[in-house]
Amino acid sequence: MLTSISITSLYVLDQDQALDFYVGKLGFEVQTDQQFGPMRFLTVALPSDPGHAVLLERPAPPSVGPEVADQVRELVTKGAGGGHLFLTTDDAHKTHAELKEKGVDLPEEPVVQPYGIDFGLRDPFGNSVRVAQMTPPPA
Template identity: 75%
Template sequence: MLNTISITQIFVPDQDAALHFYVDQLGFEVQTDMAFGPMRFLTVALPSDPGHAVLLEKPGPPGYSEETAAQVRDLVSKGAGGGHLFFTTTDAHRTHAELKERGVELPDEPTEQPYGIDFGFRDPFGNHIRVAQMAAAPTP
């Protein structure tokens, strides 16, 4: 049976810029950064969740022809590439303030939702990111 998700993948057109954003601004740590045939295998993870890495994948060979990779990069930049990351936090307002201090563009303020407090933004490439402070489950 399946036990865990070990790696989630999102497309980024520039792995060095992605590394800066995810490590320096969001607080991830590099897990793997190696040449893997014709591609750079670059994963990052949150220090609090090292068992779940995010592969910052540049679209290109061997998975895609250069023509297809250009189309994927275009879709990602428009927010239509399918990349979504969902995070939880214990304090959405504090997390929002910390990210803003680190230079993350945050178009939304934390908002009360039926499930808790959340806000969303995009990485520099167009991938969607949501951060939620989950409400306590109702007791029966």
């Protein structure tokens, strides 16, 4: 039976720029960075959750054929690549302030939701990132 998700994939157009954003600004750590056949296999993970990595993948073979890669790159450029991360924090207001201080473009302020406090942003490639401080479920 399945037991966990180990890797989630996001399409990025420039893996070094993705490293600067995910590691330099959001606080992820590099887990794997190696040439794997025709691709650079680059994964990052949060230090508090090393069992769930994010593959920062260029839209190119072997994930998509050469004829589709151009179409995927165009969609990613428009923010329609389908990538989405939902991250949690202990303090949404503090995390928002820290990210703002690091130069992250934050179009939303933290907002109270039925499930907690959250805000959204996009990575440099248009992938959606939401950060939430979850409200504990009622006892």
